[in-house]
Amino acid sequence: MTIFPFKAMRYTRIFFLTFFMLLAGSGAWAQNLTDLIIGEVLVENTAGLTDGYGQRTGWIELFNTSNGTVNFGGCYLSDDKSDLKKYHIPTSDRSTRLGPRQSVVFYASGNASQGTYYTNFTLRNGSTLYLVSNDGRTVIDQVEIPSDLPADCSVVRVPFGVKEMDFETNVSRRPTPGSYNGDVDAKTKSQVMKEKDPHGWVLTLISILVVFTALIILAFIFGWIGNANKRLQSGQPKAPKAKKVKAGDITPEVAAAISMALSQEFGSEVYAAIALALDDYMGGGIHDQESLMITIKPTKGSTWADKAQNFRQLPR
Amino acid sequence: MNTILESLKQFWYFTGFANATWQNIAMILIGVLFITIAIKKGWEPLLLVPIGFGMIIGNIPMFPGLNIGVYEDGSVLNTLYQGVKQGWYPPLIFLGIGAMTDFSALISQPRLLLIGAAAQTGIFGAYLLALLLGFDPNQAGAIGIIGGADGPTAIFLSSKLAPDLMGAIAVSAYSYMALVPVIQRPIMLALTTKKERLIRMPAPRQVSQKEKIIFPVVGFLLTAFIVPSGLPLLGMLFFGNLLKESGVTRRLAETARGPLIDVVTTLIGLTVGASTQADKFLTGNSLKIFLLGLLSFVIATTVGVLFVKFWNLFLKGDRKINPLIGNAGVSAVPDSARVSEIVGREFDPDNHLLMHAMGPNVAGVIGSAVAAGILLGFLG
Numbered sequence: 001m002t003i004f005p006f007k008a009m010r011y012t013r014i015f016f017l018t019f020f021m022l023l024a025g026s027g028a029w030a031q032n033l034t035d036l037i038i039g040e041v042l043v044e045n046t047a048g049l050t051d052g053y054g055q056r057t058g059w060i061e062l063f064n065t066s067n068g069t070v071n072f073g074g075c076y077l078s079d080d081k082s083d084l085k086k087y088h089i090p091t092s093d094r095s096t097r098l099g100p101r102q103s104v105v106f107y108a109s110g111n112a113s114q115g116t117y118y119t120n121f122t123l124r125n126g127s128t129l130y131l132v133s134n135d136g137r138t139v140i141d142q143v144e145i146p147s148d149l150p151a152d153c154s155v156v157r158v159p160f161g162v163k164e165m166d167f168e169t170n171v172s173r174r175p176t177p178g179s180y181n182g183d184v185d186a187k188t189k190s191q192v193m194k195e196k197d198p199h200g201w202v203l204t205l206i207s208i209l210v211v212f213t214a215l216i217i218l219a220f221i222f223g224w225i226g227n228a229n230k231r232l233q234s235g236q237p238k239a240p241k242a243k244k245v246k247a248g249d250i251t252p253e254v255a256a257a258i259s260m261a262l263s264q265e266f267g268s269e270v271y272a273a274i275a276l277a278l279d280d281y282m283g284g285g286i287h288d289q290e291s292l293m294i295t296i297k298p299t300k301g302s303t304w305a306d307k308a309q310n311f312r313q314l315p316r
Numbered sequence: 317m318n319t320i321l322e323s324l325k326q327f328w329y330f331t332g333f334a335n336a337t338w339q340n341i342a343m344i345l346i347g348v349l350f351i352t353i354a355i356k357k358g359w360e361p362l363l364l365v366p367i368g369f370g371m372i373i374g375n376i377p378m379f380p381g382l383n384i385g386v387y388e389d390g391s392v393l394n395t396l397y398q399g400v401k402q403g404w405y406p407p408l409i410f411l412g413i414g415a416m417t418d419f420s421a422l423i424s425q426p427r428l429l430l431i432g433a434a435a436q437t438g439i440f441g442a443y444l445l446a447l448l449l450g451f452d453p454n455q456a457g458a459i460g461i462i463g464g465a466d467g468p469t470a471i472f473l474s475s476k477l478a479p480d481l482m483g484a485i486a487v488s489a490y491s492y493m494a495l496v497p498v499i500q501r502p503i504m505l506a507l508t509t510k511k512e513r514l515i516r517m518p519a520p521r522q523v524s525q526k527e528k529i530i531f532p533v534v535g536f537l538l539t540a541f542i543v544p545s546g547l548p549l550l551g552m553l554f555f556g557n558l559l560k561e562s563g564v565t566r567r568l569a570e571t572a573r574g575p576l577i578d579v580v581t582t583l584i585g586l587t588v589g590a591s592t593q594a595d596k597f598l599t600g601n602s603l604k605i606f607l608l609g610l611l612s613f614v615i616a617t618t619v620g621v622l623f624v625k626f627w628n629l630f631l632k633g634d635r636k637i638n639p640l641i642g643n644a645g646v647s648a649v650p651d652s653a654r655v656s657e658i659v660g661r662e663f664d665p666d667n668h669l670l671m672h673a674m675g676p677n678v679a680g681v682i683g684s685a686v687a688a689g690i691l692l693g694f695l696g
Contacts, residue, residue, distance in 0.1 A: 190454035219426035
């Protein structure tokens with residue numbers, strides 16, 4: 001008889017352990033490498049960005065679409081589907097952490113010995129560029145470079161939509177290596193509101209409407225739950241009908257008011273005295289599940305002098 | 317001898333006396349005033365004592381570059397201040413508030429939620445007035461939230477919308493919360509008749525433990541789906557309440573409403589106080605913020621009371637609501653509910669409004685967090 005619960009417990013543990021491991025793994029994946037995209041690519045660079053060696057080469061911009069930091073060390077860049085591990089981004093470089101909505105530029109110089117940000121291949125029109133995960137197999141993103149891409153023009157992924165999490169691919173005559181590909185002059189929400197709603201009436205009306213809607217729905221739901229609860233309880237034996245309250249009666253409302261007024265004036269230690277007095281007045285044996293209320297439970301015999309009551313619960 | 321004199325001279329330059337300005341002295345005096353009010357009058361001592369002492373700390377005149385000031389990167393005060401600046405103290409306080417709040421009064425009379433919603437008008441009234449005074453919408457939103465009468469929410473929202481105004485907004489919010497009895501009572505008396513003040517409300521029904529457990533889950537899902545930007549505050553508030561009500565996480569609930577909230581309250585008060593350095597705090601804008609903060613409390617109380625009076629036009633018999641609980645819609649828990657009780661008993665010593673007022677009072681906490689989420693969504 002005892003084997004079954006033991007086994008069940010073991011299975012439960014295995015289930016939860018597996019669940020948490022999967023959760024942890026999926027979270028890491030979801031928040032990391034898949035958030036990277038190839039933001040911009042330029043093949044023939046005659047008048048633009050120069051690299052750290054003063055040379056003009058093609059370049060590849062990676063963009064972190066998420067609002068968290070992504071470490072792209074260990075990923076691969078390639079222009080060959082049959083060799084996805086063509087250029088391995090070093091894992092030993094601390095600078096491979098890309099901040100939220102930030103971008104980084106790789107120079108396609110063809111000479112990886114120049115540094116972390118120099119690929120061992122050069123770019124060519126008509127090819128496809130791959131960004132590959134650190135497993136060397138999973139393609140995170142790819143961009144097809146048009147065969148007729150003019151010199152000093154880039155293939156650029158421009159964010160659009162309310163969330164700016166969708167991207168459309170365009171050809172741009174004004175490359176923006178290392179900087180945001182969207183509208184850099186975009187106004188802040190506050191500026192937009194200042195233009196659209198200078199006196200604030202629209203925001204005020206919408207906000208009050210939303211606050212009321214949220215709380216009205218909550219009120220309806222709890223009104224309904226309360227009624228359902230009453231109906232459920234109606235099948236059970238009825239509680240004795242409450243007596244009509246007269247002036248000076250000690251009702252729960254009065255008790256709460258006295259307790260709060262006194263605690264404000266004298267401090268929390270008076271709770272005990274109030275509770276004892278009320279308990280005595282109301283016939284003893286008041287029990288409440290509230291954790292902030294004093295609970296007086298009638299017990300068999302006194303435990304006042306019990307040794308266990310006097311032990312410290314935690315070593316200090 | 318010259319060396320000694322030179323060294324003494326150099327030492328003098330490092331002292332507070334050499335670097336003091338009248339603004340520093342003024343802020344130190346305000347800090348002392350806060351501490352005095354807290355100790356003598358007992359108004360919000362848990363907040364005003366740390367804030368007052370923080371003001372004194374933040375305004376000790378000092379030689380810049382010693383890496384000790386609250387605005388100097390890497391200093392101890394700056395490190396503690398990150399909880400305010402990054403906005404992670406307020407949600408922790410909300411966790412504690414959730415773990416200490418009993419929503420029974422609200423669950424038993426869900427209609428009282430509407431009073432909590434009405435009182436949020438103070439936030440948006442102050443927003444409109446702040447725009448009139450020339451503040452940008454994001455600044456106006458941060459100032460408006462003072463009307464929510466909720467210090468952590470005010471700090472959270474101002475840290476996101478207008479960090480440069482946060483010190484003035486936080487001090488204003490906490491000051492007026494301490495003054496709730498002084499501000500609300502005359503408004504309540506002016507707007508109600510003697511007959512209305514004597515309205516007796518029926519005792520709220522008993523709430524089952526099951527309902528108390530369902531409340532934080534449903535409440536969170538609903539409010540967070542409507543206003544996801546309020547997630548940090550709403551999530552922590554309802555999570556804390558679930559810890560309290562679930563019955564199986566007593567230790568966690570006790571930590572959240574005990575040591576955790578005490579530690580965070582101490583740090584938030586001290587660092588908010590320290591952030592009121594004279595050069596950043598004593599500006600014309602701060603004066604405007606204090607004025608707008610006061611008006612937002614007045615609007616919130618007025619609308620809360622008037623809303624109940626208006627509602628009563630449609631209610632009959634013992635369904636009528638005593639308008640003296642209308643003020644409790646601002647979320648200064650439990651001070652505004654206490655004001656309802658005290659004012660109510662002035663006119664009928666046996667009419668206890670406290671339990672009824674706690675309904676709109678905790679609804680105000682939810683309402684102000686929702687309002688903060690809306691403002692953050694629109695202006696953040």
